[in-house]
Structure formats: C-alpha cells, structure tokens
Amino acid sequence: MTLSTKAKRMIAVGVFVVAVIIFIIFRYVVEPPPPQEAVPPSVQLVESRLVGRKDGRRQWEILSQTVLQAGDVVTLSDLKEMIVYQDEEDYLTIDAPRAEWERKTEVLRLFGPVVVEGEDGFRLESDYLVWEGSRGMITSPGPVWILWHGMEITAAEMSMEPDSGLLHLRGDVEIRDQSMVWKTEEAVYNVDAEFMDFYGNVVLEGEMGND
C-alpha cells in the first residue's frame, strides 16, 4: 500500500504531536512524589518555620530560608529570625547565620557571629553558642561579651543555667560595673539574687573615696 504524500505528512504531524504531548505530560505534569520527610515529634516544620516544643510548650521558633535534614540533625541556614520563649512569652531574640538542631539530644548549636538580645538591654555576642534543651543550659565554649544590668562582661567561656539563674564565667573574666572593674579567672553571677562569687585570685580596680 502506497501512502500519498499528504497522508505521510499527516502521520508525521500526528506522531510529532503525540511525542510533544507525551513529553509535556512527563516533563511538567507528572512529577515523582516528594520524599517523605520524617518530622520529629518535638519539631514542627511549617514551610520554613521551625518550632521547638517541650511538653507541648513552645520553646523556640526559627524562621529559616534553608532547611536541611540529615539523620537526626536539622541544619538551618540563612536564619531570618529566632526567638526563645519562656512560659510562652518572648524571652530572647537571636541573630545567627547558621544553626544545627540535634533532635535526639535536643541540642541547638548556633554558629556565629551570634547576637542574643533580651529584656533590660541584655545583649550577648559569641562566635558559637550551644543551647541544651533538656537542661535549658546555654553555653559559649569560646569568648563571650555580655551587656547586662549595666554591667559589661567578657570571659573566655560562659554557661548559663536558666533554672538556677546562675551565670558561670571562666577564663580572663572581666566585669565592668559602673566605676568598678573586676578581674578574675572564674566568677559565678546569681542573676536572681544579684550577687557575684569570685573564685581564686581577684583584682578590683575602681574609684574609692568620697563622691
């Protein structure tokens, strides 16, 4: 059977149209289903907003541009906003470019430059900050600078226990309080009672005498 030139053209056009349709269907319409992302029970992933909860109470909230989950570690990059809550109220706002959340150990690592701000002019700067959710402990394993209650504090290391209200400062500790400057190797500041214990040798420089 001999096909006419016209019929051949029509068949060719038909084959082309079918090919285009098949291509469009597979390229743009039918996509493989997205991989199942296991969301841990303590973390809610809503778009790019992560919410950390403990016993149903909101502990922190992060707005992040990029979220990468690998195993038990959630890596957050291009952090836009991070808020730590205490009794469901805003407690601290944190500015950091990158964070890692270890779900099983409930450890949140913030990579610097990290700036933490809170009430009463509180400001903390560190290159690396670790928050242990189980204990609520905040640690700066490296140098830290703190402005708090009119005091300017620097130390080689810092840890803060919110439950006990104790701020531990270690290594080259310097506390500037109005006209007084305390220098020691270790100090513990009881935030609630507002007293400082100094360990080891201490130097205080400041104004003495009449006003």
Add this chain to the structure above:
Amino acid sequence: MIRKLMVVSLLVLLLAASPIWAAENESGRLEITGVPEDVTAGRYDRQAGVFSADVTAIEGALVKVIFEEVEIVGQKMEWRTDDNYLIFTTGATLTKEDFTITGDTIEYFGDEDRLHAQGSVVVTTDDATVYADEMVYDEETDEAVFTGKVKVVFEDGVLEGEKFVMFLEKSELQFFGAFQGLFNTD
C-alpha cells in the same frame, strides 16, 4: 620633755600627711592573692552594694587594698560601696611609706572622713610607737584620739595614760587623766 614632745609632733605630722581619709574619688585597687582556683575568694552583692572577702581559712591568702600611697592588708574585709565604708578585720595593717597602723580591725568611714582602728592598736613610725586599745581619726575636727592603755614609746622614753589626743593641724598633743612618763637621761 620638750624634746620628747617634738618627737611626738613628728608622729602628728606623719599622721596628717596620710591621705587615706582625705582622698576624693581616687583610683584604688583591691587584690586578693594566694587563693586556689576552686575556692571562693569573695562575694559582691550588687543590690546591697557590698563586697566581702574572707580568706582566713586559706593559708598564705591575703586581701590588699592599695589606695594612692596607702596599703591596707588583712584576711577579712567588707566594702560597702554605697556608704563608702571599708572594714578590715582579723589582723589588719595599714601602711604608708614609713608609717604603719595595725589593729584587730581597721575601719574607714569615707562619707564621714573618719578612720577607726580597734583592738591592740599599734602605730609605728621611724621615731615612735604608740600602743592603744583604740584610735579614731576625725578629719573634720582634725583629731586623732588614742584611748585605752595608751603607751607612747620613744627611743629613750615612754609615756603612758588612758587617753591621748593629737590635734594634727595645730601639731598639739593633749593628755587626759593621769599620764606617766619615763625617760632615760643623757
């Protein structure tokens, strides 16, 4: 006797020259030394504005306040910053160049411009040593009052009584009550 009183006058001048009670907003330094790293050396109560240190249980540890040319050393102290009050207890020593005061306690009342040494007080200079139970210096009245078993020891004599007052500006000495003097004659 006149010569002896001149020697005492030198003591008066040395006391008057000591600036601890006359200084205003001068920079000072407090040092706590000899304390192991894991032992608490002192505590500062921010609400009360009180710094306290007690190193009596630590061998070799000392609390030292250096203020201009004056140095106070002891093992237990409290500094009430709001009241500008400083107290050293447990064997305190105040030194200024060739002048030393020791006592069980040495208190400095900054707002009142008053220095108070109590308990086995010994004031030592190059020329004389004064022993008393208590010494109070009041800058406003310009008086240094020694009370209780007062004994002034010179190189060649001793004066003893119950109360002895130095008027620093006027370089005057006043003895109250019975006073005994014993001098070696040339």
